[in-house]
Amino acid sequence: MLDWLNDDQRALRDMAETFARKEIEPIANQIDLDEETPHSLVEKTAELGLFGLYTAEEYGGVGADLASVCLVSEEIAKASPAYAGMLTVQMVLCPKTIEILGTEEQKQRLLPGIISGERLFAYSQSEPxxxxxxxxxxxxxxxxxxxxxxxxxxxxxxxGEAKSILVMCKTKDGDGNEGYGCVVVDQEDEGFTRLPHEDKLGWRGTNTGPLSFDNIYLDADDILGDLLTGGFSHRPANMANLLAHCAVSVGCAQGLFDKTLEQVGNRNLYGKAMSELQPVAYWMAEAHAKIAACRALLYDTVRAFEAGAMAPAQQNVCKTFICETAFDVCVKLVQLWGGSGIMNSTGVNRYMRDARAQCVAEGSSEIHYAIIANQLLHGQPTLVPSNIVKQA
Ligand SMILES: Cc1cc2nc3c(=O)[nH]c(=O)nc-3n(C[C@H](O)[C@H](O)[C@H](O)COP(=O)(O)OP(=O)(O)OC[C@H]3O[C@@H](n4cnc5c(N)ncnc54)[C@H](O)[C@@H]3O)c2cc1C
Structure with a gap:
């Protein structure tokens, strides 16, 4: 599989695999237990150039393609899906949004900080x-x-603790024209409050929590794109991030699969290796087949995205199928660890918890099913059919 990868993509994948094994794997369980990522890991990630992987070379990035981004995301997720989730936001969602919406001056000012890891960004859309x-x-x-x-x-x-946040917001100009746009809010802005972060089931390596904005002043520097019409013009950034998110789910399932394969090969039950128990062997084969199917769908979609030839709602099919399948696979694999799978100390069940978070973050599966259904039934790959939008 993936025999079409070129030498650069293979080298990048190998580099990410070594980085994940040496620098992330040894601390991945602690990140999950403490719900905190050490800053030293962020620095090492920046040193390798990973935050700039998907950013154009003219802004100091690597200018790699989305397949490379997904390969890296997969490898990091094998060790820590939570950290890989954080990485895609810095590697894809925030810099690509700035690259698409920003002026030349904003790109020159904002992108180098993300790439060096000194000015990380968050992306904030969700509301109650x-x-x-x-x-x-x-x-x-x-x-x-x-x-x-x-x-x-x-x-x-x-x-939310990142230095700057891309905030999606409704807008209304002095003439009463309404729109949806993207603005940059900094931690030190007067009127900004970050409320305590949530204690969560999965993705525990990152802080997730509520934010509040009270009459924050924004000048032209803080406005990305047209505030009335610009709201969805960075869609390619969202789509690329969605596919990188899918790569995290593939890596999550693969990471737990690899650990489980070793476990069932080494563990003796009833005087023989666990892997010789027929149901165990079947479950491993089934998990392998499902992960392979997810990977094939992912890279087929990535290549279609890069060729500008994605079918309508293809990324939504990818998101639901891959994230839900990866979760199902992880549930079964955790079971094969018996009691050890339930103990947090073994670092096994965090994969299953991260896999569940993956099914909600970047839009819950039902939201994506609704989009797929609208495409099938109304020819509209959007959340709400256009006739309903007009009535609303
Ligand atoms: C770990 C994690 C990290 C996150 N990080 C961020 C972040 O950095 N920035 C950000 O903006 N958001 C973030 N989110 C929020 C995430 O994008 C939302 O939780 C997700 O899109 C679901 O939205 P909601 O929670 O508002 O659920 P709701 O929209 O309230 O939906 C609740 C449930 O209703 C059902 N449902 C909703 N809509 C439909 C529909 N159209 N058709 C059928 N069923 C439907 C689904 O089952 C859904 O799960 C994060 C979430 C998680 C879990």
């Missing part, structure tokens, strides 16, 4: 009325004569 239900969102930017003012609150912002 439903993350994908944008009509219900209340966070809003309005003009104040000089610049704009931002008010509102957000939920579930991962890496």
């Amino acid at each position: 009325g439903g993350a994908a239900n944008i009509a219900s969102h209340l966070t809003k930017a309005v003009p104040d004569g000089k610049g704009w003012r931002l008010d509102g609150s957000k939920l579930f912002c991962t890496q």
Whole structure:
């Protein structure tokens, strides 16, 4: 499989595999237990150039393709899906959004900090009325004569402790025109509050929590793209990030599979290796087949994305199928560890917990099923059919 990889992609995958094995694997369980990623790991990731992997060379990045990004995400996720989830936000979602929406000056000013790891970003869209239900969102930017003012609150912002946050918000200009756009909020901005982060089931290596914006002043430097019409024009960044997210699920299942294969080969039960028990052998074969199918679907979609030839809702099919399958695989693999799979100290069940978080983050499976259904039934790969949007 993946026999089409070129030498650069193979070398990158090998580099990420070595990095994950040497630097992440030994601390991955501690990251999960403490719910904290050591800053030294962020520094090492930056030294390897991974935060700049998907950013154009003219801004100091590597300019690699999405297949390379997915290969790296998979390898890191084999050791720590939680850290890989954090990495995709820094490697894909935030820098690509800035690259698409930003002015030349903003790109030159903001991107080097992400690449060096000195100015990490978070991406904040979700609100209490439903993350994908944008009509219900209340966070809003309005003009104040000089610049704009931002008010509102957000939920579930991962890496809310990052120096800067890309905040998706409703907008309304002085003429009453309404839109949806993206602004940059910094930790030190007056009116910004980061509330205590959540204690969560999975993705425990990253902080996820609510944010509040009270009359924050935004000048032109803080506005990315057109605040009225720019809201969804960074969609390629969201789509690329969604596929990198799928790669994390593939790596998550593969990481636990590799550990389990060793376990069932080494563990003796009833005087023979566990792997000789027929149901165990079947489960391993089934898990292998499902992971291989997920990987094939992922890279088929990645290549279609890069060729500009994705079928409508293809990324949504990818997201639901891969994330849910990876979770199912992890549930069965945890079972093969018996009591050891339930003990947090073994670092086995964190894969299953991270796999579940993967099914909700980047849009829950049902949201993606709704989009797929709308494509099938109404020819619209969006959450709400256009006739309903018009009525709303
Ligand atoms: C670990 C983690 C990290 C996250 N990080 C971030 C982040 O950094 N930034 C950010 O903005 N958000 C983040 N999120 C939020 C995430 O994007 C949302 O939780 C997700 O999109 C689901 O939205 P919701 O929680 O508002 O669920 P809701 O929209 O309230 O939905 C609840 C449930 O209703 C069902 N449902 C919803 N809509 C539909 C529909 N159209 N059709 C059928 N069923 C539906 C689904 O079962 C869904 O799970 C994160 C979430 C997690 C778990």
